[in-house]
Amino acid sequence: MSLMRTKAWGSACAASALLVTISACGDASEAAEPQDDFPNENIEMVIPYPPGGGSDVLFRLMAEYASEELPVTITPTNVEGASATVGSRQVKDSDADGYTILASHQVVAAAHHNEIVDYGFDAFEPIALGTTTPHLPSVSTEFSQEHGIEDLQDFLEYVEANPNTVNWGFTTGSEDHYSIAAVLDAAGLDTGILNYVNYDGTGPQYAGLVAGEIQGMTGDYASAEGYIEDGSLLPLGIVAEERDPNLPDLPTVQEQGVDYTLTVDRGFFAPEGTPEEHIEILAEAFEAAINNPEFQAEVENLGSYANYLGPEEYQAHLDELDAAMASLAEEMQNF
Structure with missing residues (x-):
């Protein structure tokens, strides 16, 4: 697809659209x-x-x-x-x-x-x-300790046995919306098995997790580092083909039986x-x-x-x- 694309903005402009770059009938983004x-x-x-x-x-x-x-x-x-x-x-x-x-x-x-x-x-x-x-699906440390969850498979087994009891933060229409749906789908679970709570961005999701409004969310290491270091967040797995050098002991989701990657x-x-x-x-x-x-x-x-x-x-x-x-x-x- 060419980097220079010209739109015809109506029948009055159609004939001239092939000859000029800027149509007299253009919109605000001429x-x-x-x-x-x-x-x-x-x-x-x-x-x-x-x-x-x-x-x-x-x-x-x-x-x-x-x-x-x-x-x-x-x-x-x-x-x-x-x-x-x-x-x-x-x-x-x-x-x-x-x-x-x-x-x-x-x-x-x-x-x-x-x-x-x-x-x-x-x-x-x-x-x-x-x-x-790489994406980093994670849960609060408090939630993980309460239910004995140490990795992604533990989490998937828990939500399968306890559907619609886990509040999961996401941003509607964002890549973390797609990511959690894809992980659940690849694991053979219903994508509606979680209670989804919409936040406008990753930062507010972390705030909601720390406040106990949600038990899990999908972020990445760039945003999660501080929460991991202070012990408030437990990463479940790295959504990548290889482990992250920053988290060498954290297995990929593929290593845990879920055939899915996303960056x-x-x-x-x-x-x-x-x-x-x-x-x-x-x-x-x-x-x-x-x-x-x-x-x-x-x-x-x-x-x-x-x-x-x-x-x-x-x-x-x-x-x-x-x-x-x-x-x-x-x-x-x-x-």
Whole structure:
């Protein structure tokens, strides 16, 4: 799929859509003419999550390193709400000039397939994939000690024997919504076997778990590290092909008999119609940042991995993610 896509916004524009980039009938996100001096002002990076979660931490780190490769600063802004769709919609409807970009992941597709919004990845131009992070389904230490739960299999056996008694935190339409559904499905259990409690982001989920509102949730090491170290959180397994060096004694879910892997793939998007030249400049900055050994070391300490993909490769990867989200969309809509 081309990075430069032009929409025909009605019959009056259809004839001219093949000849011009910007239609007179365009919406709020009209394509901009390429600028020879792009970028000449700071770039806003919209993070559609509250401060403090894994996404916020990693995206801010990527913005810091990428800014070193540009003559301007990439400024992160948290625009949370409505399952990360307030922020994504803000970027979608912004001027398509490269000065407002979205920092996000599978939530774009998950929210679409859960009918929270009427747009998905195709509403954006992919810039670059930055990091991959394994999921970490976890329960509170208090809950695990009360019921003798030490790993994922213990947990699955418990919920099978005690359906609809465990409160599980998630964000509707986010990748953790998909992840828990996929784990249960791969284990042969009904995806509705838990009591699902919706929170607007990972940070509020941790707060709910510590407060005893929920017994479990799905996060990642970047956001869970402090809770693991203070003893309030017990990871059940790592959703990856290999164990995490930060948690070498924690088996993967595959090692525990559940044939499933998922990484949270964090990357960057611009509004549809953003000039290809601007996309390329941003992608080059992120490529240099992500391939920086110092950045890679910091990311690995957070339980994530640098994984640069340029615009075309990232688009192909997004197509695969979108298909995976679609496969469980109906079950996800049940909770």
